[in-house]
Amino acid sequence: MRRSVGIPAVACATSCFYDLRMSAARSVVEPDSAELEALLRRCAQRDASALEALYRKVAPILLGTLLSMLKRRDEAEDALQDVFVKIWNQANQFDAIRGRPMAWLIALARYRAIDLLRGRRTSLVLVDTEALDGVAAMRDSAAGNEGEATQADLGGALQRCLDQIAAAQRRCVLLAYERGLSHAEIAQTVNEPLGTVKSWVRRSLQSLRRCLEA
């Protein structure tokens, strides 16, 4: 059911910008883990109403991530379908012992997007990224400085630890996590040498882990 990719990069830079701006809602609190686990268990028992309930709860969150990475709404929605078909088929593989269901669901969506980005032309990604940076800047400036206010009530520890990383380096890590950019794409976007970007990202992740485990 995949649609072909035929829209020129420039057209998408405008339309995707529009999509994000018009339909973006405020950030959300994490859905209750016990409830998500119960829904996943019912999905594993082939209860279709549980899949629908799960969709109502998490689809807007997952589509936000997919759109941020894939930029194009049609592709993001196709990927969202892939993700939910996979949830339906693999719900029995979610093991509650191993952790938060939301982390598992987000990972399914992000890894699907990363797979799709692999086959894509670099130019498309870069043109769109500029438009999206504009959206992010609008969001951040509306909320205060550098996203602080939007983060205040969510994941305080993660944001505090991200804030300890120098701004230029933090930007590289977030371009990877939120936009799905590769090292090479980040290097072009921030106009730094590839080797520098790689070592910034590596060291930022180390410092993030040390900070979160402290």
Add this chain to the structure above:
Amino acid sequence: MNYASPERLEALAAAYVLGTLRGRARDRFDALRAADPLVEAAVQRWEDRWVARTLALPTVAPSNGVWQGIRARSGIANAHEPRPGRRGWNSRRVVAAAVLAVLALAIGLRLRNDYVVPQVVAVLGSDAAHPLWQIEHPRRYSTLTIRVLSNAVAPTGRSYELWALPRNGKPVSLGLLPGAGSVARELAPAQLAALRVSDKLAVSLEPSGGSPTGSPTGPVIIVQAI
């Protein structure tokens, strides 16, 4: 891949979850994840660390057609309009439906002594509580009658198609299933022959007008013993 040191494993897991581990290195790490619980645990710790950042992204409401597409692709599209709170089918219900159909057939055979028409071959539905179609095929006749028991409209641009599943051989189309009312059609000799050696019927979701290939191409939503 060398991840002998815990530091190396951490770095790889971090890059994998971030998405900067790409290409064949990513494929290899995927395989390691599946094979080694230590690797999987390192990945999960990183997935967990990042959740808050995803939740801080703007949420986006999906378009209306997305859920219908998921239903069709997961094989749970058993009716056009989902009723809120309606349960889907599961294996227990399918077995219950099969038992009902066999009972109906057995009772039919016994009471009617095999020569009274019409004879119910199968009741097809998403589960025992939601029968959608009743299939009748009197022995020694070549008529197939399909009665719609409850609203069964296919998604826009799609059709439900009925198949006989011969014990040995490929599915044979018995035509499209109506969304309302009832239809009676004469089976072709090949369809009749296939039905006589079939012990199951199936329903698949096909492009409008039916499968273009002569075999099921879309999701099979019902398989029912006859």
